[in-house]
Amino acid sequence: MAADIDDYRRRCWDAALHAFGTGYIFQKRAARLKRKTDLLTWVGLAVPLLTGALVGTLGSYRLWGAAIVVGSVIAAVQLAISLWSVVKRWPEELAYSSASAAANDSLAARFAALAEDPPGLQALRAQVEKLSVEDAGRRDRDSEKNVTEKERRTGMRASLRKYQRPCSACHQVPTTMEASNCGVCGQF
Template sequence: MAAGVGDYQGKCRDGALHAFGTARIFEQRANRLKRKTDVLTWVGLVVPLLIGALVGTFGKNKLWGLVITIAAVIAAVQLAMNLWSLIRRWREELSYSSGSAAANDSLATRYTALADGPPALATLRAQFEKLEVEDISRRDRDGEKGVTEKERRMGMRPTLRKYQRPCGACLAVPTTMDPSACGVCGQF
C-alpha cells in the first residue's frame, strides 16, 4: 500500500522531533565548550596583564615574590588546561557542536514546515526524500560524537515541551526545563 500525505506528515513530525532534540544537545555542548575556552583565553591574558600593571604601578617591592609565586601557579594551571583543551580538541568540538546545532535546527524547521503545509503527494514525497537524505547524513556525523544517555534525556525534555508531546515513560508533557525523576525525559 502506497504511503499517503498523512504518512509523510507523520514522518516529517518524527524527523522534526529528532532533529530538534539533537540540536539542543549540541547547543548545550557548544555553550559549555564556549565557556571553557573563554575562561582559558581570559586567564591567559589577564595574568600577564595584571603582572605588567602591578610592576608598572608599584615597581619591585617586598610583595613581588608573592605576586610572582601566585602568577606562576595560575600560569601552570592555565598551561595544563590549555594542553588538555588541545588534547580534547575543544575548539574543533565547539565548531562542530555549533554547526550541528544550526544544521539540526534547520532540519527541524524544514520538517515542521513540510508537515504543516504539505504540497501535493508527489512533491511531498520528493521533498521528504531529499530532506531525509540530508537528515541521515547529519545523524551519521552526529552519531560519531558519542552522545551520552544523560544528553539524550536533556535533549528529550525541550523537544517534548516544544512539540507538546507526552513522554513515553512518565506520560507527562513537560512544562518546564527542570529535570524530573523520569528516566526518559529527566535525570540530566
C-alpha cells in the first residue's frame, strides 16, 4: 500500500513538473505578445495624436511636408504590422497563452499539493485520476499551439529549477534560467 501511494506521489510530482513547465512557456509567450500588441497600439495612437497636437500647436510650420512624410511612413509600417498581427492572430494567441499559463499553474499547484500531502490511497487515486483527465485535456489543447523544442527546454529548466530536481541528461539541478549546453534543460 505504501508503494502504491509512493507511485501516485511520483506521478503527481512528474505531472506538476510538466504542467509548471508548460505554464512557464505560455507565460513567456503571453508576455512577448503583450509587449508586441501594446507597442502596436501605442504607435497606432501616438503618431496621429502627435501629428494633430503639433498641427494644433504650431499652425503653419515650414517643415510640415517632411513631418507628414515621416508620419506617413511610420503609419504605413504600423499598418503593415497591424495586418501581420491580424493574420498571425496576436490578440487570440495572447488570450490563449494567458489562459493556458493560468490553467497549467493551477494544475501544477494541485498536483504538487497531492504529492506533498497525499490523502488515503482511495482518495489519492480518485483525485489523481480526476486531475489527470483535466491535464490530458489541457495538454491536447496546448499541443495544437506548436511549442518549439527551444521552448520545451526552457520550460524544462524552469520546472527543474522550481522543484529542485536534477536534469535526466546533465544530472544538474538548475539554479538560474541561464542556458546551458544540455540538450534537455539548456540550449535555449
